[in-house]
Amino acid sequence: MFKVLRKKVLSDTGNDRVVLLDIEAPLVAKKHQPGHFIMLRIDEKGERIPLTIADTNLETGAVTIIAQEVGITSKQLGRLEAGDYILDFVGPLGQAAHYPEHKHVVCIGGGLGVAPLYPEVKHLHEIDSHVTTIIGARTKEILILEEEMRKHSHQFYVATDDGSYGTKGFVTTVLQQMIDDQQPVDLVIAIGPIPMMKAVANLTRQYNIKTLVSLNSLMVDGTGMCGACRVTVGGETKFTCIDGPEFDGHLVDFDEQMRRLNMYKDKEKSALALEGCGGVGRCH
Amino acid sequence: MSLNNQSKLGGRQPMSLLEDQLRISGFGEVALGYTEEQAIAEAKRCLQCKKPLCQQGCPVNIDIKDFIGLIAEGKFSEACEKIKEKNSLPAVCGRVCPQEEQCEIKCIVGIKGEAVAIGRLERFVADHVMSMEREKVDCAIQAGKKVAVVGSGPAGLACASELAKLCYDVTMYEAFHEPGGVLMYGIPQFRLPKEIVKEEVEFLRQIGVKIECNVIIGKTLTIDDLFAMGFEAVFLGTGAGLPYFLGIEGENLNGVYSANEFLTRVNLMRAYKFPEYRTPVHVGNRVAVVGAGNVAMDAARTAKRLGAEVHIIYRRSEEEMPARKEEIEHAKEEEIQFQTLSNPLRLIGDDKGYVTGIVCEKMELGEPDSSGRRRPQPIPNSEFTIDIDTLVVAVGQGPNPIVTQATPELQVNKWGNIIVDEQTGATSIPGVYAGGDVVTGAATVIKAMGAGKIAAVGIHDYLIAKE
Numbered sequence: 176m177f178k179v180l181r182k183k184v185l186s187d188t189g190n191d192r193v194v195l196l197d198i199e200a201p202l203v204a205k206k207h208q209p210g211h212f213i214m215l216r217i218d219e220k221g222e223r224i225p226l227t228i229a230d231t232n233l234e235t236g237a238v239t240i241i242a243q244e245v246g247i248t249s250k251q252l253g254r255l256e257a258g259d260y261i262l263d264f265v266g267p268l269g270q271a272a273h274y275p276e277h278k279h280v281v282c283i284g285g286g287l288g289v290a291p292l293y294p295e296v297k298h299l300h301e302i303d304s305h306v307t308t309i310i311g312a313r314t315k316e317i318l319i320l321e322e323e324m325r326k327h328s329h330q331f332y333v334a335t336d337d338g339s340y341g342t343k344g345f346v347t348t349v350l351q352q353m354i355d356d357q358q359p360v361d362l363v364i365a366i367g368p369i370p371m372m373k374a375v376a377n378l379t380r381q382y383n384i385k386t387l388v389s390l391n392s393l394m395v396d397g398t399g400m401c402g403a404c405r406v407t408v409g410g411e412t413k414f415t416c417i418d419g420p421e422f423d424g425h426l427v428d429f430d431e432q433m434r435r436l437n438m439y440k441d442k443e444k445s446a447l448a449l450e451g452c453g454g455v456g457r458c459h
Numbered sequence: 460m461s462l463n464n465q466s467k468l469g470g471r472q473p474m475s476l477l478e479d480q481l482r483i484s485g486f487g488e489v490a491l492g493y494t495e496e497q498a499i500a501e502a503k504r505c506l507q508c509k510k511p512l513c514q515q516g517c518p519v520n521i522d523i524k525d526f527i528g529l530i531a532e533g534k535f536s537e538a539c540e541k542i543k544e545k546n547s548l549p550a551v552c553g554r555v556c557p558q559e560e561q562c563e564i565k566c567i568v569g570i571k572g573e574a575v576a577i578g579r580l581e582r583f584v585a586d587h588v589m590s591m592e593r594e595k596v597d598c599a600i601q602a603g604k605k606v607a608v609v610g611s612g613p614a615g616l617a618c619a620s621e622l623a624k625l626c627y628d629v630t631m632y633e634a635f636h637e638p639g640g641v642l643m644y645g646i647p648q649f650r651l652p653k654e655i656v657k658e659e660v661e662f663l664r665q666i667g668v669k670i671e672c673n674v675i676i677g678k679t680l681t682i683d684d685l686f687a688m689g690f691e692a693v694f695l696g697t698g699a700g701l702p703y704f705l706g707i708e709g710e711n712l713n714g715v716y717s718a719n720e721f722l723t724r725v726n727l728m729r730a731y732k733f734p735e736y737r738t739p740v741h742v743g744n745r746v747a748v749v750g751a752g753n754v755a756m757d758a759a760r761t762a763k764r765l766g767a768e769v770h771i772i773y774r775r776s777e778e779e780m781p782a783r784k785e786e787i788e789h790a791k792e793e794e795i796q797f798q799t800l801s802n803p804l805r806l807i808g809d810d811k812g813y814v815t816g817i818v819c820e821k822m823e824l825g826e827p828d829s830s831g832r833r834r835p836q837p838i839p840n841s842e843f844t845i846d847i848d849t850l851v852v853a854v855g856q857g858p859n860p861i862v863t864q865a866t867p868e869l870q871v872n873k874w875g876n877i878i879v880d881e882q883t884g885a886t887s888i889p890g891v892y893a894g895g896d897v898v899t900g901a902a903t904v905i906k907a908m909g910a911g912k913i914a915a916v917g918i919h920d921y922l923i924a925k926e
Contacts, residue, residue, distance in 0.1 A: 202674070202679050202680065203679060206678065206679060206680075216636055220729075220735060220736045220737055221737050222728070222737040222738045223636075223728070223738070247737055248737060262636065263636040263672070263673050264673065265634065265636075265673040265674070265675060265679070266675070266678065266679065267678060267679070268675070268678055395720055395723050395724060395728065395738070396634070396635065396644075396700075396723065398634050398675060398700060398859065398861055399700060399701050399859055399860060399861065400700035400701065400702070400719050400723070400859060401702070401717060401719050401720035401723055402702040402704065402716075402717040402719065402720055403716075403717075403720050405704075405710075405711050406711075407711060412704060412706075412710070412711065417860060417861065417864075431711055431812070434713060434811070434812035435711065435713060435812075437713075438713045438714075438741065439739045439741070442733065442734070442739035442741075443739070445734055446733070446734035446737060446739070
C-alpha cells in the first residue's frame, strides 16, 4: 500500500479538473530521473495506468504525480485525499532522458504535458543549459505549474488558445516567432497532447532542429511484456515503456499513436456510466 | 467401464471434463481431475519398473514410481510428500506440464497401451493434500544468509522454495502486483485456477519466503543495490517477457494484441469482468490467433469464452503444432476453427484504424529444414482473407530486457538471453544466477522450475564455498 501524502487541485474548470498527488514511494523517488514514469493501480478492481513523474522529494520519499480527471481511473485518483492509500505504485520506468549541457534547449509543454516537462526543465537548469520554456493551454484557468517553470527558465512564455493570457495562439506560434527572430536553438523538447507534439515536430523539421517528444501510450505492465504501447518510430515498431517514453519527434507516427490512444474510448464511457458519471463531468 | 476389468496395458482412466456448454460460457476449470477410486486404479496400472525411465524424462527428477506406488496403496499424503521432495508445485505441474513428451513418453506401459497418466496422478495427490496442513520446514531462517530471487514465476518459485528448505533467508521480488508470473498473467483460469497458484505462493510464505511485489529489479532496485542491502546471492528468473510480432503491414492497428497483452488483460486484470474490473479488452465477434503453441491455444480458448468465433492460423500442418495434443483437442472440442497451412501476409483496417481482416496465403509442406520439420512454402495465387475484429499474435517471446539493460556486465547471447553455466545456473557475475525462459527462451513451466532448482543448488554450493 502506498500512502497519499498530499493532494492539491491545480485547476478546476468543471470538466477537466487537474489534481496533484504526492505518493509515498521512497524507492521510486530515490531512483527517479527526468523522463521516467510510474504505473499505478488504485484498488483491487482497478486498471494499471502509466503516469509521468512531475517531481520527487528524497526527504519525505514522495513522488509527485499529476492527473487530469478524464477517465475512470483519473477520476478515482481525483477523489483520493491525503491519508488515503493506493494499492500499487511501481517504477521508475522507461529510459531516463539524457541532455546536452550548456546548450539552448526550448522546452514546450501543453496542457497536462507541463507536468512531465517540469523535472526536465529543472534538470536542464541544473546542468547549465540555457532553458527557454513555452507552456500552453486552452485558457488561463487551466495552466499548471507556471511559477515552478518560470523559476527554472531563462526565458519563459505562455500561449493560450483564447488569448486570455500570454500570446494568443499555440505554443508553435511562440516557437515560430523565436525561429523568425533567428534565436539559435539546439534542441526542442515537446510534451503535451499528440496534436501539439505533431505540430511542433512538423515545424522544427523544416528547420532541422532536433526535437524530442514524450509519448503517453496505453500500457498494461510497463515493463516490455505486453506490447500495448507500440509506436512506429522511423518505420520500426518500438515499445514506449522500455524504448521510450521519449522519441525523436521527427520520426514518430503520431496519427497511429492518436488512434491507439482512443482505442478504448467507448469502453471507458460504459465504465463511467456504471459509476454514475455518465461519461461527462466529475463524480464526487 | 469397470475399474477391475481394465488391463494394465489397456487404456488409462479417463478424466472427466466440464460439460461443453459450461465450458465456453465461463472460465471454470475444464479438466476435473480423478476421484480417489480412479487414482488408485490408474496407479495400479504402473509396472513399478526396476529402472523407471519415466523419472529420467522429468526435468526435476520426481521419484515417479515411488509416488505412484504410494497412491496405489491409498497413501495420498505420503505420495504428495514424495513428489514435494523434488517438486514444490505439483498442483501446477500436474496440470500444465507436457507429460506426454517428458515422463509419460518413456513409460513402458505406453509401448503396448496407453502410458500411465502420471500428470493426472500428480495433480490428484496435490489437490487431495492441498486442503490439509502443509509440511513445516523447521529451521532458524533468521540465521540464514540472504538470497534475492527476482521474478516469481515458475523458475523463481522453484528456486525460492529450494533455498528456503535449505534455510536461507529468501526475498522474492515481483514487478507485477501479484506473485506467480506467467502462472497468474498467462495461463488461463480454465486450465490452471488462480486459487491453486495462490495456494502454492502461500506455501512459500509459510516456509519463510518474503515476497515483495511492485518492485522492478533493474529499475526500482539494481543488482548492485541488492548486494548493498546484504543479499549474498541473486537468482534472476525474469522470464520471456518481450512479445514477438509478425512484422507485417497493419500490425499496429487497433485490435491487434500480443498474446501476453491479451492474456494479461483477461487473466491478471480480469477484463472478462469489465466494467466491474476496470481493465477493458477489445474482443469482437471474430478473433484470429496466429500461432499454434500452448499460448496460442490459451488465447483462442479465452477469446471463445469471451463470446467470439475463433480461428487459429498456423503456417504448417496440425502435425507440427507445438501445443500439447490435449490442448489442441480441447480447442477443437470448443469449436475453435483451425486454418492450418496458412501464412499471414498483412492486416486490413477500417478508416478508424481498427483491424477488419487478415490476408493469408495457403502453404504446402516441402522438404524438411534444419529443424527436421517440413518447410512450408507458399502456393502461388492462393491469397484469401478472414474477416476479424481482433487479432492475437502468439508467435513467441524474447527475454525481458530490463535487468540485462541495467546490468551491462551480465553476459547475454545475441537474442538477449542470459548466458549461464548449465550445471549451476551461474552467470558472468559472481553470486548472480539465472534460469528459466530468460536463459532458454520461451519453454515450459516445468523446465523453468528445473532451472530454478539447479540454480538453488548452485547458489547453495557458492555460499558454502564462500565461507
